[in-house]
Amino acid sequence: MEKVVIKDSNYRIRKGKILRTKQLTKLEKLFEIALDGGESLDQEPGQFVMVSIFGVGEAPISVCSSPTKRGSFELCVRDAGKVTGAMHRLEAGDEIGIRGPYGKGFPIRILEGNDLLMVAGGLGIAPLRSLIKYAFDNRRDFGKIHIMLGCKTSDDLLFEDELNQWFKRMDVHYECTVDRAASDWDGHVGQITTLLPGVHLETERTFAIVVGPPVMYKFVLRELIKKNIPENQIILSFERHMKCGMGKCGRCQIQNLYCCQDGPVFNYADIKNMSEAL
Ligand SMILES: Cc1cc2nc3c(=O)[nH]c(=O)nc-3n(C[C@H](O)[C@H](O)[C@H](O)COP(=O)(O)OP(=O)(O)OC[C@H]3O[C@@H](n4cnc5c(N)ncnc54)[C@H](O)[C@@H]3O)c2cc1C
Ligand code: FES
Numbered sequence: 470m471e472k473v474v475i476k477d478s479n480y481r482i483r484k485g486k487i488l489r490t491k492q493l494t495k496l497e498k499l500f501e502i503a504l505d506g507g508e509s510l511d512q513e514p515g516q517f518v519m520v521s522i523f524g525v526g527e528a529p530i531s532v533c534s535s536p537t538k539r540g541s542f543e544l545c546v547r548d549a550g551k552v553t554g555a556m557h558r559l560e561a562g563d564e565i566g567i568r569g570p571y572g573k574g575f576p577i578r579i580l581e582g583n584d585l586l587m588v589a590g591g592l593g594i595a596p597l598r599s600l601i602k603y604a605f606d607n608r609r610d611f612g613k614i615h616i617m618l619g620c621k622t623s624d625d626l627l628f629e630d631e632l633n634q635w636f637k638r639m640d641v642h643y644e645c646t647v648d649r650a651a652s653d654w655d656g657h658v659g660q661i662t663t664l665l666p667g668v669h670l671e672t673e674r675t676f677a678i679v680v681g682p683p684v685m686y687k688f689v690l691r692e693l694i695k696k697n698i699p700e701n702q703i704i705l706s707f708e709r710h711m712k713c714g715m716g717k718c719g720r721c722q723i724q725n726l727y728c729c730q731d732g733p734v735f736n737y738a739d740i741k742n743m744s745e746a747l
Contacts, residue, residue: 480715482521483568484504484505484566485503485504485565486502486563487501487560488502489561490560490561493545494624494625494627496547497627499543499544499546500544500545500556500565509540510567511570512536513574513577514575514577514600515531515733515734516573516574517531517569517571517572518532518544518570520565520567522552522559522566526551528553529571530544530546531595532544533596533598533599534602535599535600535603545592545628547592572714574599575600575704576734576736579676580611580676580678583675584613584615584670585600585614585678586670586698587600587678588679588680588681589616589618589679589681590619591619591620591625592627594618594680596680596733597678597680601616613675614641615642616643616644617661617665618632618643618644618645619648619660619664621647621648622647622650622651623647623651623653623656625647644668646658646664661685661688662691666692666696668696670696672698673699676702676704677702677703677704679705686705690747701736701737703737704734704737706732707728707732707746708733709721709729723746724745726746
């Protein structure tokens with residue numbers, strides 16, 4: 470596997486300023502951040518940064534905006550504990566530390582010219598949004614785009630305004646499902662796997678990109694394989710506990726791979742025999 474080259478500037482914590490925040494759901498908040506001195510983050514879709522909250526600690530967070538957005542970038546953060554909780558207490562104007570970008574993102578050059586089936590569960594839409602936005606901004610470089618989104622209830626839907634726009638687009642096939650419907654939900658109900666049998670795909674030119682909670686992968690993979698998507702055309706992104714984010718501490722190791730450096734995006738064909746990975 471090709472190693473990611475980490476630039477010198479990526480070892481240091483860069484200072485950033487929060488430009489804007491938006492509470493998306495009870496637990497998730499969106500942060501728009503600009504690096505000091507107008508520095509650009511230069512991330513690829515699917516890469517992550519280590520966010521530093523001074524005096525508290527660091528946490529890996531995927532960049533959820535596309536590199537086509539210049540001047541600032543966005544993070545969608547779930548309040549899960551110490552660092553993310555402290556981050557939720559920050560507002561526009563506050564300072565934040567950023568290391569990175571790190572890891573291997575989605576393989577854009579390989580995806581170009583092909584159809585994309587993007588499958589996101591829950592918070593998985595955050596990293597996938599960076600690719601979705603990139604593909605929209607470079608629409609002619611990609612074939613058909615299918616987006617399948619699943620979450621527990623409609624209260625957990627992230628980026629709701631954008632989802633409505635995706636639904637209206639003629640050049641995108643977007644579907645959304647919830648596990649449990651409240652009275653105001655008139656859309657699809659069922660787990661994300663229930664959306665997949667109905668999608669018409671030209672399998673030889675389709676790449677499936679799947680991001681979601683660990684429990685989702687096994688079931689989605691089973692459906693994709695049933696649909697005859699070749700194993701080397703299935704791309705997955707993983708979350709592992711991380712410390713350094715750049716291949717030094719071993720915290721994120723899966724057998725001989727470091728999730729932070731060899732991933733978080735992997736080709737299914739490369740990891741399918743690693744039971745720990747899935
Ligand atoms: C590559 C990568 C990308 C990520 N992207 C996002 C993102 O875009 N948005 C987002 O909200 N979260 C994301 N996460 C998860 C996020 O890093 C963790 O929720 C965060 O590190 C928790 O830190 P904390 O100090 O707030 O929680 P802690 O107080 O340390 O722990 C609280 C709980 O979170 C769990 N936890 C800690 N670290 C992780 C981890 N790395 N993955 C999963 N659970 C963890 C702990 O087991 C514990 O149950 C990502 C993780 C990785 C590895
Ligand atoms: S987080 Fe340290 S090696 Fe991956």
